[in-house]
Amino acid sequence: MATTIRDVAKEAGVSAATVSRVLNNSGYAHEDTRKAVLDAIQKLNYRPNEVARSLYKQKSKLIGLILPDITNPFFPALARGVEDYLREHGYRLIIGNSDEQLEQEIDYLDTFAQHNVVGIVASINEPHSDMLSDLNVPIVLLDRTVEELPAVYADQFEGGRLAAEKMLERGSKEITIIRGPIEVRPVYQRFVSSFQVLRQAGVKVHVFDSKLSFEGASKSASSLFEFYPNTDGILACNDIVAVAMMNEAQRTGRKVPEDVQIIGFDDISISELVYPGLSTIRQPAYEMGEKAAEILLKKINQQVLDDLHCQLPVQFIERQSTRKVGE
Amino acid sequence: MATTIRDVAKEAGVSAATVSRVLNNSGYAHEDTRKAVLDAIQKLNYRPNEVARSLYKQKSKLIGLILPDITNPFFPALARGVEDYLREHGYRLIIGNSDEQLEQEIDYLDTFAQHNVVGIVASINEPHSDMLSDLNVPIVLLDRTVEELPAVYADQFEGGRLAAEKMLERGSKEITIIRGPIEVRPVYQRFVSSFQVLRQAGVKVHVFDSKLSFEGASKSASSLFEFYPNTDGILACNDIVAVAMMNEAQRTGRKVPEDVQIIGFDDISISELVYPGLSTIRQPAYEMGEKAAEILLKKINQQVLDDLHCQLPVQFIERQSTRKVGE
DNA sequence: ATGAAAGCGCTAACAT
DNA sequence: ATGTTAGCGCTTTCAT
Numbered sequence: 001m002a003t004t005i006r007d008v009a010k011e012a013g014v015s016a017a018t019v020s021r022v023l024n025n026s027g028y029a030h031e032d033t034r035k036a037v038l039d040a041i042q043k044l045n046y047r048p049n050e051v052a053r054s055l056y057k058q059k060s061k062l063i064g065l066i067l068p069d070i071t072n073p074f075f076p077a078l079a080r081g082v083e084d085y086l087r088e089h090g091y092r093l094i095i096g097n098s099d100e101q102l103e104q105e106i107d108y109l110d111t112f113a114q115h116n117v118v119g120i121v122a123s124i125n126e127p128h129s130d131m132l133s134d135l136n137v138p139i140v141l142l143d144r145t146v147e148e149l150p151a152v153y154a155d156q157f158e159g160g161r162l163a164a165e166k167m168l169e170r171g172s173k174e175i176t177i178i179r180g181p182i183e184v185r186p187v188y189q190r191f192v193s194s195f196q197v198l199r200q201a202g203v204k205v206h207v208f209d210s211k212l213s214f215e216g217a218s219k220s221a222s223s224l225f226e227f228y229p230n231t232d233g234i235l236a237c238n239d240i241v242a243v244a245m246m247n248e249a250q251r252t253g254r255k256v257p258e259d260v261q262i263i264g265f266d267d268i269s270i271s272e273l274v275y276p277g278l279s280t281i282r283q284p285a286y287e288m289g290e291k292a293a294e295i296l297l298k299k300i301n302q303q304v305l306d307d308l309h310c311q312l313p314v315q316f317i318e319r320q321s322t323r324k325v326g327e
Numbered sequence: 328m329a330t331t332i333r334d335v336a337k338e339a340g341v342s343a344a345t346v347s348r349v350l351n352n353s354g355y356a357h358e359d360t361r362k363a364v365l366d367a368i369q370k371l372n373y374r375p376n377e378v379a380r381s382l383y384k385q386k387s388k389l390i391g392l393i394l395p396d397i398t399n400p401f402f403p404a405l406a407r408g409v410e411d412y413l414r415e416h417g418y419r420l421i422i423g424n425s426d427e428q429l430e431q432e433i434d435y436l437d438t439f440a441q442h443n444v445v446g447i448v449a450s451i452n453e454p455h456s457d458m459l460s461d462l463n464v465p466i467v468l469l470d471r472t473v474e475e476l477p478a479v480y481a482d483q484f485e486g487g488r489l490a491a492e493k494m495l496e497r498g499s500k501e502i503t504i505i506r507g508p509i510e511v512r513p514v515y516q517r518f519v520s521s522f523q524v525l526r527q528a529g530v531k532v533h534v535f536d537s538k539l540s541f542e543g544a545s546k547s548a549s550s551l552f553e554f555y556p557n558t559d560g561i562l563a564c565n566d567i568v569a570v571a572m573m574n575e576a577q578r579t580g581r582k583v584p585e586d587v588q589i590i591g592f593d594d595i596s597i598s599e600l601v602y603p604g605l606s607t608i609r610q611p612a613y614e615m616g617e618k619a620a621e622i623l624l625k626k627i628n629q630q631v632l633d634d635l636h637c638q639l640p641v642q643f644i645e646r647q648s649t650r651k652v653g654e
Numbered sequence: 655a656t657g658a659a660a661g662c663g664c665t666a667a668c669a670t
Numbered sequence: 671a672t673g674t675t676a677g678c679g680c681t682t683t684c685a686t
Contacts, residue, residue, distance in 0.1 A: 052663030379679030
């Protein structure tokens with residue numbers, strides 16, 4: 001059996017209440033008793049039971065995190081940002097993968113409530129507002145947005161625009177945009193933005209669909225050049241898809257970037273390691289996670305938020321899958 | 328305020344105890360009252376407070392998971408396996424990244440205890456046995472082993488051997504083994520095993536060190552061919568490192584697999600997507616995670632384990648970074 | 655078959 | 671400055 005606050009109290013020759021006071025630095029405590037208590041705690045290696053604490057205070061030190069799929073490298077980066085920040089502030093994470101499934105999101109939200117989480121960070125598309133207000137717990141959206149909730153995300157329109165412009169500047173004339181699932185908002189936004197720029201520029205543009213997953217990317221890649229053999233520029237919806245497309249380009253004897261240029265989205269770690277290095281639009285995933293955590297803690301501590309929405313800048317990272325030009 | 332068991336009791340016109348009974352299918356309950364309670368639960372959308380439950384029973388529905396670094400694609404695969412299995416059985420995950428740091432591992436173990444977790448899955452090298460027995464909670468090691476604890480891992484010796492043999496069969500004569508950090512046991516084991524095979528075969532073999540991370544891989548890759556320019560075969564400690572090396576090979580004008588063959592380890596998702604496709608030793612990560620979860624639940628439910636250690640098979644996955652031979 | 659009451663470990667009023 | 675008491679929401683004897 002773990003040591004309880006009573007054990008400590010007995011050891012120190014005081015009451016449980018006193019122990020609680022020194023533990024929480026609340027109320028008075030004579031320096032001597034304080035020391036006695038601290039000694040007893042040390043001696044018994046006592047750690048307060050968070051569950052009991054949580055039951056009484058109706059709030060835990062737990063924070064819920066919902067991500068679509070931790071298996072997609074973009075999300076672990078977010079998660080680490082969240083975790084590292086929260087951890088330093090004494091909070092821990094209950095984590096759940098939703099696979100973008102409403103049902104699973106709800107299921108986790110439910111669980112979070114049952115465990116008295118004090119806050120939630122979530123990458124979900126349509127927050128179930130009744131549910132959320134029901135929980136009555138601060139939430140911040142990550143990589144997703146909705147008008148009324150705090151959110152941290154990267155500038156998708158700028159990202160989409162940047163990708164298209166850089167591609168244009170580097171001379172591609174027949175560009176295929178790989179569009180991800182339109183239900184995933186940020187992915188759709190970057191598509192729209194790229195598409196607009198390309199259209200206005202008057203180049204030839206194709207739209208080709210792909211899932212965001214590894215298998216999906218691989219599958220769609222295999223038929224890209226059957227549909228659009230003259231593609232000389234690819235704007236991919238994320239880096240995974242970009243890498244798959246780059247593979248297919250090379251496999252079909254095309255040179256990258258000479259014959260086909262490719263720009264990805266996200267800047268996941270692997271993008272730097274593949275050959276040729278993948279040019280991409282960087283989303284500052286780790287920082288996004290940190291920022292979301294920071295905002296969440298502010299809300300938890302009732303501090304006022306300067307802005308509900310925090311948009312982080314994206315950045316064009318040029319590597320070797322595009323033809324560098326003097327700028 | 329969330330609805331409590333008393334609200335339900337009042338609504339159903341019974342006592343809290345009765346509600347509890349129907350909730351847990353324990354003790355008697357007349358069919359009529361049972362129905363009344365169920366209706367009330369439905370009507371009030373009542374969900375029992377897991378924290379209160381956990382406090383009384385001294386055990387939660389939470390399971391702790393410690394991973395070195397979720398940012399390394401091998402671990403999310405494990406994590407998903409664990410999560411998906413546990414989830415189906417009503418358990419949730421508190422997750423923590425340790426960065427292989429003893430201090431953080433202990434920190435999380437502590438947290439887990441404070442939250443009354445009923446079990447732990449951990450990828451840690453030296454379980455702090457005093458601590459662990461202190462928690463008095465079942466644990467299963469994942470991707471790591473120690474004599475006395477249940478563990479799930481892939482056959483590292485076989486993996487190392489396979490990689491070396493396949494490389495030999497495919498004709499490389501001057502092989503560089505990229506050795507990861509020797510403190511990480513499985514990584515060390517695969518190295519030893521490969522090394523032995525290569526030595527016995529009498530080919531020229533170099534050993535070159537690298538970290539397992541993206542940055543580490545990239546850094547060490549950049550000087551590989553300065554040290555061993557005549558390398559015609561690379562055995563990498565994991566796929567990330569393999570991809571980095573493959574990049575460097577191509578960057579320095581070497582053809583893969585014609586001039587240099589490369590075999591990785593893990594078979595992370597991206598390995599299929601890079602060009603050329605990376606031949607590798609597959610560890611069944613997702614299945615490992617599932618298996619660990621399964622074993623943990625068995626322990627939690629006091630069932631007997633057939634074997635303490637569960638070793639899963641590895642497999643050589645041949646793609647295009649090696650020269651296929653008729654076999 | 656059901657209810658009353660105690661208690662899981664902790665904290666916060668309230669006394670002293 | 672410190673102790674006593676009640677109670678967070680639940681489960682489980684023990685009565686009835």
